[in-house]
Amino acid sequence: MSPSAVIFTVLAYIAVLFVVAWFSGRRTDNAGFFTGNRRTPWYMAALAMIGAAMSGVTFISVPGSVAADSFSYMQMVAGFTVGQLIVAFGLVPMFYRLKVVSLYQYLDERFGIVSHRAGACFFILSKMLGAALRVYVVCAVMQLLVFEPCGLPFWSNAVVTVALVWLYTQQGGVKSLIWTDALKTLCLVGSLVLTIVFVARALGFDGGGLVREVSASPMSQVFFFDDPSSDRYFWKMFVAGIVVLVAMTGLDQDMMQCNLSCRTPRDARRNIILTALCQIVVILLFLVLGVLLYLYVGRAGLALPPKSDQLFSLVAVDGGLPGAVGVVFVLGLVSSTYSAAGSAMTALTTSCTVDLLDGPARYDERRLTRVRRRVHLAMAACMTLVILGVGYLADDNAINLFFRIVSYTYGPILGLFLFGIFSRCRPRDRWVPLAALAGPVLSALLQHVAADCWSYRIGFELLVYNALFVIAGLFLLSVGRKDADNVAEKS
Template structure:
């Protein structure tokens, strides 16, 4: 099997060493939690915006989105439209509450509204599902490194995890965000290089690719059919995408932590809205690459992936086999940049939730030095956990697109989390008992839908496998509905 040229390998190695050393430059003598988890609230909005995009897209985007366009069309962009709407709602609904007081995590807001019990439940749910979803994302690293270097999957994961842990452990959120900026710049540049190079590999260039792909409907985006089974429709994109983003960027500590690192509410809003525009352009670029690869590999019919075990291997394989020496190394480094960016974000957010939402409640009088020391230990522990989940993913394998796999796992919990936040922000009558009951029901419903979709539960005749794009909307609706009902019943009972 074709591997990278030694020159390309040297470029990849130089990148890995260079970005690790760059991240280590942000080691600080400031032992405060604000410095370690929020960068001291001194990071400019544009850096936070790029960091949000890096954390949002990851290796899954780079290796998987071209595969989505290769096997289908541009329907995925319907979901991105919902991403934009969701950001606007977060700016209006959630961000003002996050900046009212000194908060380190999203779940402290839940404590302020409902109490410490629900804070523990929501934070615990975040830890479990974020770890599971990030494990799948770390697994995606092995696809790229295995094709490029020839190392086995487990060794690939171990190398990237260890290097990312090193600078995240030492530099905290400041190192995470500034390495995100460098890494995002690299993989966007790499994407543009890939577009140009792909055009030179097809006779007639991009004009011919456009003509052929357009005639085959590859650029078709809008599907106005209403279906809970189809993943990418206009309604799943607008409704499902909006609710998915409200949950992922409004209730998930991975994103909320970045928004809290802004110096004030205005800059936080600016960072979030700017990231939406960048995300749209980025997804569009990767989908265009997928359409180009479809033409390059002979326009296979029916979503076939000739010569590949999955569509996720098409773009990485093209880089390794077809790119000129030097360019291939740059692109593999760009993909690894996205991987390290997302992994560092996950480690820091998992650590912050562990320390702030659990340890600080058990030891409220602990010094900042003790808390920061535990934060670093927690970062290391979570690195081991994510490594273990990724290794498990290697053995069980993955069918379909890993980007959809990661999003579906995260969406199982997102519905319940978002429902609790909506109960807390939109109602005054909701109680902690009601919110917990709603959360349990919302999570149970989504978990059942997910288990049916991956065939771990038998499909019910009247309930076909529901597309993951609807999970958050369904889960949050159940959570709000049950939570409101239980709250009103319990309030009425207490009055009697």
């Protein structure tokens, strides 16, 4: 696939994206930017969320992971489904009742302003690192396909990508993201299905042959119950999936701002349940595609790439398949990236403006708009810098690196919310950041000791230990309600 064909495909998608963003985001006020005015039909939110849950990391990394991890990721997806139900019936009613713009306003009401800002800071760190990794994975592919053949450095790649994301999100916010994410879902799922069809035909499989070959492959093993110390052990991945979903969706401003844009809690629940069911099917298709890609590489005599993340792009672009495969690959990749980066940038802007600057309470509508736009530009600049920095750390399968980052940065957020919801204790607000910082440090120490002394590898369930350490710290910092009230009155 030539660089000119890639450029044409990217520009065509971006043109459609900007048209959709302009029509959906025109005349948007600050409430529309932050919450979509809470008027989104539930079926549109569901269509948007199917794609929003996927990213360029999923598109690139999941198919390549089957050689090392088989279909073990489906064990985590089973946990995701349970986690979605917890979010739908546990967290959604609470957030609607509190009428929050940012989720972390709950921490202000429950603990105090210091806890509120601590939770927001951990979210901003988590989302910035996660979004930068997602965009970096795609920038690395675009560097090989377009920028390197044109003699352009990687930094120009990152700047152009983030600048385009900033342009199409700076006006409409959540109100336009619903529609652009829906477009992304259609492009992503369409690209996935078409690629499976093209690769299966190249291998000579009909529908029944595809199912037989994938089922017979050792790479299609789903359940792993034999080795509790393994990262792929069922109960570790299942429990981690529940916790990761609750933390990354239910307590994530990026994901929940779409859910909370629905008119009622009932509509939000419908959206979440439909998203959970569709997510199972889509991720299974990504894993099936991975098996087909490895079978194709073996039969075509192609050399395996040095990184599993490069497998999909190798086969789609340089694997001898029809040019249409390269086009749908680039379309799915670009659509997933721009959507994920756009929603992340909007959520970062919302959290910084509402949680750290207290914008809605301090400024009138006109001044708030100016502040919001400046924050949005600053978030774009920060994301560009972090993307360049992530390049030095991306030496692992991207999906694994992503969940490693999540395990450290979302732990304090999960611990704060769990403690607030299930405990009546009230910690000393000014010391809460210390407990939040102790969680990642102690969980990293535990991970090292477990591997060194007991030969036990802590995988994605590290997030659970992280949150437990934070909860323990909050208990140590707590005083009884009566004492807390006395302290508040004296101060």
